[in-house]
Amino acid sequence: MMEMRTRMSEESSSIKGSNGGKVAVVSWTGGKDGCLSLYKAISEGRNVRYLLSFWNMNRQGAHEVNPDLLSAQAEAMGLPLIRTGFESYEEEFKRIFLDLNERGEKIDSAVFGHIETHNDLVERICGELGIELVMPIWNQNSEQIINEVIAAGFEVILVSVKADLLGEEWLGRKIDEEFIKDLRAHDSSIDPCGENGEFHTFVLDGPTFKKRLKITESEATRRGGLWFLDVKEFAVEEKEGP
Helix, strand or coil: CCCCCCEEECCCEEEEECCCEEEEEEEECHHHHHHHHHHHHHCCEEEEEEEEEEEECCCCCCCCCCCHHHHHHHHHHCCEEEEEECCCCHHHHHHHHHHHHHHCCCCCCCCCCCCCHHHHHHHHHHHCCCCCCCCCCCCCHHHHHHHHHHCCEEEEEEEECCCCCCHHCCCCCEECCCCCHHHHHHHCCCCCCCCCCCCEEEEEEEECEEEEEEEEEEEEEEEEEEEEEEEEEEEEECCCCC
């Protein structure tokens, strides 16, 4: 059996919606789409219990970030993270889900941050598990999603980019009010959400965070056709009061 690593908050094993709601897990890469979907799920009253993060043992994907940074992100939100390798994403997702429910978690829904892809896969997974599929940003306009991310107060940076589309200077770039305009000026064919794999993001702070992350040392690294922000050092900071 593949190793499963779970980091639990000492104070709480969940972030709850206003009414307790349905019990959910969230598929997690640390990026903006999953984070916005988590935020929307909580706003709908869902009781999010775990973040599920998977890495492909056969190749290094564009979503991969420093695993310690990913764990710190989950801890900053007060949510337990389950991170595991897979050869079959579908089979590993099912295995983890069934293991959680055997431990008495009674999870009845799964949240995904997909916009236009992988719907057949997650529909099949949730259908076979008999749980509700939740995709809060499915088929939404990319510019609308970016504007929602900004309006909600998430602090998001680019951590990998396609080298033939975006240079290393885009690494660490914040998604702010000027982001879409600057992206359009650079290359109007690039989707504002990076939906075609043009870039991937990582969230440092936002309304679902109890603490915030700060990257203190990083460097640009090229692997294959991608530039990565290789994070060497980071800090978890208390958030300033109102």
